[in-house]
Amino acid sequence: MFPMITGFINYGKQTIRTVRYIGQSFIITLSHTNRLPITIQYPYEKSITTERFRGRIHFEFDKCIACEVCVRVCPINLPVVDWQLERDIKKKKLLNYSIDFGICIFCGNCVEYCPTNCLSMTEEYELSTYDRHELNYNQIALGRLPISVVEDYTIETVKNSTPIKIYK
């Protein structure tokens, strides 16, 4: 007699637990109906990058003093600073500057440590090419400012991206 009662009690407990789990899964499913979709219809829609996004580097030739700090702080010594010494004024003259984005890891060290702030990170992330050698940007390519997603009227910007938590 007692084993049968115990069996019934156990069965009842299992049923309650099952119903609770099913209820919880339904609540989770329902909570998703209120959320906006995460996926975007790229390239017709683009999300606005965050303020501190580390995209393609912008370079201002006139501000550069050819100090090569950017090369020293770069984990892979990537920026190529080509300069010559102007003996009469005892100053370096910058001839060429380039960064190969096929190798760059976008760590931002060069931007952080440049004493004249001639480097900055832009919101540009569409750098794909068929030939990786095209990713080696010289000072002319580096000096081009990217088209802001917000200003491009052909593209719908998506502002509702899920907020990103920043841990400090």
Ligand code: SF4
């Ligand atoms: S750190 Fe700045 S100023 Fe110095 S060489 Fe690099 S880009 Fe030019």
Ligand code: SF4
């Ligand atoms: S972003 Fe980092 S890896 Fe790229 S050039 Fe600057 S320091 Fe080097």
